Amino acid sequence: MGYRWTSMTDVDEAVVVVMNSLDEDGAIPGWLSKTINQSIKDSDAEYGRYFFEQVRQHAPAALKYFAE
Incomplete structure (x- = not known):
């Protein structure tokens, strides 16, 4: 179950x-x-x-796991 991000900090943590x-x-x-x-x-x-x-910058190998 996902959760709704409400700040950039939420995204940074993910x-x-x-x-x-x-x-x-x-x-x-x-x-x-x-x-x-x-x-x-x-x-x-x-x-x-x-x-x-952020993923492109810090973890580009992970992009294949996420739908854009």
């Missing part, structure tokens, strides 16, 4: 979780991918755009 998952496992678990994809859908578009900007 990006840190993505980065940590890649560092630990080399992949994004299915539950995390589903949760973040739902958050992207449920949140204002500006937060979705910001999420993708």
